[in-house]
Structures are given as C-alpha cells and as structure tokens.
Amino acid sequence: MSSSENVSTNNNNNGNNNNPRVARNAQRLALHNVTNTTLAQENVLQNLKPSIASKKEILKESIERSNFLSTSSIPSSQSSNTSTSTNGKSSELNIKQNPINQSNLDDKENLDPYITTGKSLPSIEEENETIDSQHILNEQQSIIEKKDVSTTNSTDLQEKMDAGKKRPISTVVEQDEPKKFKVCDENGTEEYEWEDLDAEDANDPFMVSEYVNDIFDYLHHLEVVTLPRKEDLYQHRNIRQNRDILVNWLVKIHNKFGLLPETLYLAINIMDRFLCKELVQLDKLQLVGTSCLFIASKYEEVYSPSIKHFASETDGACTEEEIKEGENFILKTLDFGLNYPNPMNFLRRISKADDYDIQSRTLAKFLLEISLVDFRFIGILPSLCAAAAMFLSRKMLGKGKWDGNLIHYCGGYTKDQLAPVCHMIMDYLVSPIIHDEFHRKYQSRRFMKASIISVQWALKVRKNDYDIMTLHE
Missing domain, CATH: 1.10.472.10 (Cyclin-like)
Structure with a gap:
C-alpha cells in the first residue's frame, strides 16, 4: 500500500469523526438565536406597554371633552374650533409619545420590528382605537352642525314670515270698491246703474282719468261734424x-x-x-x-x-x-280738417267695462271694420258701430247681458238702439264675400281667425233663427 493512499484514508477517517461535532455546534447556535429573539421581543413589548396606556388615557380625555362640547349649547363655529383644538392637542401628545418622524412612519416596511430603543410603532389594536375615536368625534361634530343648520333655517323662516307680516305700507294696495251711480229717465224711474271704473286709474298719468269724460264728450261732438x-x-x-x-x-x-x-x-x-x-x-x-x-x-x-x-x-x-x-x-x-274721432278710441273705452278681454276685443275689431268697408254703414256714428261690434262679440263668446257699465262706457247706447246696427252686421256676415282681402286679413292667427269664427257663428244663428239681442240671457 502506497503512502498517498495512507494519507487519503487518514483524511477520510478524520472527516467522518468530525461530522457529529459540526451538527452539535449548529444546533447550539440555532437555540442561542431563538433565545435572543424571544428576549428581544419581550423587551419591546415591555417598552410599548407604558406608551399604550398613556395613549388610552389621552383618547378617553378627548372623548369626554367632545361629549361635553356636544351637550353644551354653543355655536357651530365655536364647536368646530374646540374640536380642532382637541384634535391638535391629541396630535401633539401623540407626537411626543411617538418621536418617530412622519417619513419613518410612512416607511413601515423598512423599520426593524425589534428595535430596543424608545422609538416604537403603534400596534394594530391601538390604531383601531384611534380610528374608532376619530369616527365618534366626526359623528358628534356632524350632529352639532345639523342642529345648528336646523336652528338657522328655522330662524330664517321665522324672519321671512315676520317680514311678510310687517310689509311696508307703500307695497300694500287697498282695493276700494268703485263708486256706483244711477241713471234715471225723465219720469224718475231708474234705467241702469254704473260704476266709476276710472277711479282706479287716478295714479296713472297716461290714462288722464281726470279729463277722460271731457275728452269723450268732445269726441262724441266731433263724430257728428266729421x-x-x-x-x-x-x-x-x-x-x-x-x-x-x-x-x-x-x-x-x-x-x-x-x-x-x-x-x-x-x-x-x-x-x-x-x-x-x-x-x-x-x-x-x-x-x-x-x-x-x-x-x-x-x-x-x-x-x-x-x-x-x-x-x-x-x-x-x-x-x-x-x-x-x-x-x-x-x-x-277739407280745410285741413283731420280731427276724426277714430272708432278704435270708442272700442277701447268699452273694453274697460269688458275687463279688457282680448278675445272679445279682437272679434270686435273685425266686426267694427265691417262698418268701414261696407257702403251701407256710411252715415252711422262711429261710437254706435263700436258699441254694436262689442255687443255681438260678447254674444259670440257666450257672455252675459248688456249691463249698466257697458251702457255707460259705450256712450249710453241701449239694446234697442244697438239692434238695427247689429242686424246690419249679421247681414254682412251671412252674405257672399265681397271684400276678400278684408276677410283674408282676419283669417290669420294674429287676429285669432276672427273672420272664420264670426262667419260660422252668424250662419249658425241664422240657420236656427236665434234672436241675437236676447241670446245667452
């Protein structure tokens, strides 16, 4: 057996003898690390306990203070200021208890959970408690604001009601009943009664109510001359x-x-x-x-x-x-005599007694213009033609009888005096059309199709043989 083989065999024997020793050393190191980590965790928990207790006390004080503010009757602006001040104080106390910077708190993943210094992170329970307390504060503040808004709305409504009750005297318009006058004949019997409708125009300078009677007396005189x-x-x-x-x-x-x-x-x-x-x-x-x-x-x-x-x-x-x-x-x-009492002036005067009804006046315009275009009406007074036109227009609309106000403001024409002119207008309506431009003018929507309505109504009245002087009475 060579020397190289002896060396290799010796080395193999030594390696086999060292394997159980290495394993034991590794186990000892693992146990030592475990004990060190558990000790570090216990130290961290002991350091966190006093900070948690102090924060719980601060939260209790802030909640009690907010309850006191909500029960006391203070304005919304003061309550909001106190709530912000308490929140500011609690935040300052939290900063004192947790001197860790805001940037470090945001970077929670990079912090070591087993730091043995005084810098410690809040636990999950502590964060939940702070969130709950914040929700309670927000709810209480919203309740206070709603109460304040409801009180302000009620006060504003009350002020508006008071303002409506205490209106200025200048805005209050008192409606006085018009004065009534009676007209009697030569024997002293009462013919009709009329009301003074010009009194309500006393404050309107364009209506010249103080001169209106003199003006129409002159027009009645002038219509005979012209x-x-x-x-x-x-x-x-x-x-x-x-x-x-x-x-x-x-x-x-x-x-x-x-x-x-x-x-x-x-x-x-x-x-x-x-x-x-x-x-x-x-x-x-x-x-x-x-x-x-x-x-x-x-x-x-x-x-x-x-x-x-x-x-x-x-x-x-x-x-x-x-x-x-x-x-x-x-x-x-004509010797420059252009002072003509226009029939439209008389028609407007009668419309005052008709309460200025636009429908009856538009129909009356058409009927009054018949007296202008038809040759048979030459020599008839314009005021009489205007009164007859208003009389028939009211009959077309189904209005009441020819009362005292209408008699007075048309110039004093009674039903018996209007009857011949009304029958002449009816004859023109039922006869064949001669003035086609005149009828076409009043067939437009501008004049409410007065010519069509009037002709149809006249044909119906003549067909049924109604008496136009007593119709709708």
Missing part, C-alpha cells in the same frame, strides 16, 4: 261698386305696410268726405285713395312709408308728383 253723408256720395256713378273695389285695395296696401288700424279708418274717412264735396272721374279714384292713405299715414304713424312705396304699389297708375298734387288738393278741400 260724418260723411251717403246722399252726397250718390252723385258719382256706380260709387257703391267702385268704392268696394277701392276699399278692398286699400286694406291690402294697409296690411302689407303693417300700418296702424287708426290709419285705415282716417284714410277712408278723408276719402268719403272728399268724395262728398268733389266729383271725381273713375280713373282718378285710385289716386284719391292713395293720396288719402298717404295723408293718414303721415298723421297717425310714427314712421310713415315714403311716397315712393305708395307710387310703386299702384303699378304706374300714379306717379309721385300726382300723389303730391292730390295730397295738396284734398287737404285744401
């Missing part, structure tokens, strides 16, 4: 048919330019009065009508159409110079 005579118009040949054609054309031009209704009434009144005084050839009737509408537009409108517009609508039948000459001649013939 009334054309039908007998004077018959000096023209076929004046009735020619006038119907001319008036139909004037209504078309008036509606196309969008002029005021007063302009059309004044233009036709000027034309009728001029034709009563002057004999006009048939080919000059359109020039007369155009010049009269031009005069009326300058009298009534704020912005009158130019003379070029009127000349262009005649399709070359009238030039601008002819319209100017016709305007000059008409004004000289």
Whole structure:
C-alpha cells in the first residue's frame, strides 16, 4: 500500500469523526438565536406597554371633552374650533409619545420590528382605537352642525314670515270698491246703474282719468261734424261698386305696410268726405285713395312709408308728383280738417267695462271694420258701430247681458238702439264675400281667425233663427 493512499484514508477517517461535532455546534447556535429573539421581543413589548396606556388615557380625555362640547349649547363655529383644538392637542401628545418622524412612519416596511430603543410603532389594536375615536368625534361634530343648520333655517323662516307680516305700507294696495251711480229717465224711474271704473286709474298719468269724460264728450261732438253723408256720395256713378273695389285695395296696401288700424279708418274717412264735396272721374279714384292713405299715414304713424312705396304699389297708375298734387288738393278741400274721432278710441273705452278681454276685443275689431268697408254703414256714428261690434262679440263668446257699465262706457247706447246696427252686421256676415282681402286679413292667427269664427257663428244663428239681442240671457 502506497503512502498517498495512507494519507487519503487518514483524511477520510478524520472527516467522518468530525461530522457529529459540526451538527452539535449548529444546533447550539440555532437555540442561542431563538433565545435572543424571544428576549428581544419581550423587551419591546415591555417598552410599548407604558406608551399604550398613556395613549388610552389621552383618547378617553378627548372623548369626554367632545361629549361635553356636544351637550353644551354653543355655536357651530365655536364647536368646530374646540374640536380642532382637541384634535391638535391629541396630535401633539401623540407626537411626543411617538418621536418617530412622519417619513419613518410612512416607511413601515423598512423599520426593524425589534428595535430596543424608545422609538416604537403603534400596534394594530391601538390604531383601531384611534380610528374608532376619530369616527365618534366626526359623528358628534356632524350632529352639532345639523342642529345648528336646523336652528338657522328655522330662524330664517321665522324672519321671512315676520317680514311678510310687517310689509311696508307703500307695497300694500287697498282695493276700494268703485263708486256706483244711477241713471234715471225723465219720469224718475231708474234705467241702469254704473260704476266709476276710472277711479282706479287716478295714479296713472297716461290714462288722464281726470279729463277722460271731457275728452269723450268732445269726441262724441266731433263724430257728428266729421260724418260723411251717403246722399252726397250718390252723385258719382256706380260709387257703391267702385268704392268696394277701392276699399278692398286699400286694406291690402294697409296690411302689407303693417300700418296702424287708426290709419285705415282716417284714410277712408278723408276719402268719403272728399268724395262728398268733389266729383271725381273713375280713373282718378285710385289716386284719391292713395293720396288719402298717404295723408293718414303721415298723421297717425310714427314712421310713415315714403311716397315712393305708395307710387310703386299702384303699378304706374300714379306717379309721385300726382300723389303730391292730390295730397295738396284734398287737404285744401277739407280745410285741413283731420280731427276724426277714430272708432278704435270708442272700442277701447268699452273694453274697460269688458275687463279688457282680448278675445272679445279682437272679434270686435273685425266686426267694427265691417262698418268701414261696407257702403251701407256710411252715415252711422262711429261710437254706435263700436258699441254694436262689442255687443255681438260678447254674444259670440257666450257672455252675459248688456249691463249698466257697458251702457255707460259705450256712450249710453241701449239694446234697442244697438239692434238695427247689429242686424246690419249679421247681414254682412251671412252674405257672399265681397271684400276678400278684408276677410283674408282676419283669417290669420294674429287676429285669432276672427273672420272664420264670426262667419260660422252668424250662419249658425241664422240657420236656427236665434234672436241675437236676447241670446245667452
């Protein structure tokens, strides 16, 4: 056996003899490490116990203080300040007990759980207790705020109620009953009773309630002076048919330019009065009508159409110079007398007694314009035509009888005085249409389709043979 083999065998024997010794040494080291770790854990727990106890006492004090604040009646702003102060104090105490920086607390994964120094982390139970206490504080604070909000809402509501009760005297409008007056006949018997509806307009300077009676007395006098005579118009040949054609054309031009209704009434009144005084050839009737509408537009409108517009609508039948000459001649013939009591003024006056109903007034506008376009109404007072138009419009809407207020504010016209004019209007409604532009104008939604409603109602009344003077009474 060689020497190298002896060495290898000796080394193998020594290794086999050392294996159990190494194993025992490893076991001893493991046990030593276990005992060291358990001792370190016990030391850490002993260091954490006093800090946990101190924090529990601080939490109890903060909860008691918050309970005291919630039970005491203090404003919401003070309660919020106290709650923030207690939270600030508790946070300061927590910082004193836990001198670990905020950055270190956020980096919990890198901290050693077995540090033996005074720097210690809060346990899970401790964190749960702090979270519960914070929830309790927040709930109590919200309850206090809700109470404060409810009290403020109740106080605001009470203040509004008090303000409604104690309104300024200037805003309180006292509705006085209008004064009533009686009208008697020559024998002393009472005819009707009316109320003073102008008294409610005493504070409105535009209504001139102190002069309204004098104004309408003058208009009633003026309508007799400016009334054309039908007998004077018959000096023209076929004046009735020619006038119907001319008036139909004037209504078309008036509606196309969008002029005021007063302009059309004044233009036709000027034309009728001029034709009563002057004999006009048939080919000059359109020039007369155009010049009269031009005069009326300058009298009534704020912005009158130019003379070029009127000349262009005649399709070359009238030039601008002819319209100017016709305007000059008409004004000289009438001696510049343009003070015409417009029927629309009387209709507005009656609407006051009708409580300014827009439906009845729109229907009355259509019925009143019949007296303008129909030749048979020449020589009838405008106030009487306005009263008859309002009477029939109220019958169409199923309103009550012709009471004292309506009699007084229409000019004193009774049912017996209105009956002939009302029957004339009904005859025009049931007869064939002559003025198609006039009917087409009032078929629009702007005028609530007054022509369609009126014609249908008139045909129904005549078919059933109703008495329009006693209808709906």
